[in-house]
Amino acid sequence: MDTLSREQRDVLLDYYFECAGQQETQTAQKLLAHNRGAVEFYEKLHHSLSPLDHLDHHTDIDCPDTLVEKTLERVYSHDHNHTTETANVAGLEKLLKAESEKVVTKQPSFWRHFVESAAIAAGVFAFFSIFVPVSRHLRAGSWQTACQANLAKISQGFTQYASDNRGYLPALTTKAGAPWWKVGSTSQENQSNTRHLWLLVRNGYLGPDVFICPGSGNTKTLKLDNVQIAALADFPGKKHISYSFKLICDANKAAMPRTATPLMSDANPIFQACFKNCDSLSRSEFDPVTLSEKLLNATSHNHFRKGQNILFSDGNIKFTNQRIFGQNDDIFTVRDTHTYRGTEKPTCETDVFLVP
Numbered sequence: 001m002d003t004l005s006r007e008q009r010d011v012l013l014d015y016y017f018e019c020a021g022q023q024e025t026q027t028a029q030k031l032l033a034h035n036r037g038a039v040e041f042y043e044k045l046h047h048s049l050s051p052l053d054h055l056d057h058h059t060d061i062d063c064p065d066t067l068v069e070k071t072l073e074r075v076y077s078h079d080h081n082h083t084t085e086t087a088n089v090a091g092l093e094k095l096l097k098a099e100s101e102k103v104v105t106k107q108p109s110f111w112r113h114f115v116e117s118a119a120i121a122a123g124v125f126a127f128f129s130i131f132v133p134v135s136r137h138l139r140a141g142s143w144q145t146a147c148q149a150n151l152a153k154i155s156q157g158f159t160q161y162a163s164d165n166r167g168y169l170p171a172l173t174t175k176a177g178a179p180w181w182k183v184g185s186t187s188q189e190n191q192s193n194t195r196h197l198w199l200l201v202r203n204g205y206l207g208p209d210v211f212i213c214p215g216s217g218n219t220k221t222l223k224l225d226n227v228q229i230a231a232l233a234d235f236p237g238k239k240h241i242s243y244s245f246k247l248i249c250d251a252n253k254a255a256m257p258r259t260a261t262p263l264m265s266d267a268n269p270i271f272q273a274c275f276k277n278c279d280s281l282s283r284s285e286f287d288p289v290t291l292s293e294k295l296l297n298a299t300s301h302n303h304f305r306k307g308q309n310i311l312f313s314d315g316n317i318k319f320t321n322q323r324i325f326g327q328n329d330d331i332f333t334v335r336d337t338h339t340y341r342g343t344e345k346p347t348c349e350t351d352v353f354l355v356p
Contacts, residue, residue, distance in 0.1 A: 014141075161205055168256065265308045
């Protein structure tokens, strides 16, 4: 049997649960067409999970956040409408009761206990070896869908704002060379690219909760009343926004693009470590970042680093592990810039830079 890598197994799992992107779907189809190991893995997966086919998976289609919890609840419970399953459960309970009531006349040997314990441990291990990856992929698919729903709402917010503001995206006046990374800064000067997005919240176009990707690991939403929102100039901190926005350096050039242009995506992976360095943030300093091969190929951390959702100016949303769009433009970097100090700006209109 052909040996499969962990990445190939992940692709096949995504394909099986119909949460694979276009590129992953093509990869999975090629594996199933030419790799015998992939075929056997896929067949075993189908055989192991086919008993779940009777579950009503359409019941909670509008509530993706609870998809896994509902699935687990149904897995651990039996449907009383199915007489066969009910009989099996009743038979099992009867058998267990009869075994527990037997009078033990002989002390079981140590080896018998050992073998029974080993068998139980092996069974538990086998269950979790299948269940944990499956649960992980179900949850990943749920997060991906919920993230796209967030971006769809943000897209509507952009459209409504542009309609009310002569076709312009939300933008504030920013000085040349100003930082784009100081999320939550109380400075009167605009030193964060997220302040533009906060205009959507302050003006009532969107609530702050839509700016949190469920796949980011942050489950705490920002709950503020209108008075508190009006008193803030920005999101209180980076943990309250897990998306990156097209860097706007000149409010006069913030018109909604006429062609399909990336506007937002899951958080830029290049600068994730910067926001985890509490010492630098407390000193209001940005640790310089030099691009490496790893950073140039990294995807957002929001979805197990398997890709990122990207919102385009035409409203289209795409989940992909690609970063290059347009004229060979990397959406997470500035063209011809290798070291970053938090004050960079795009070289031209077609040089999209999504930050922070």
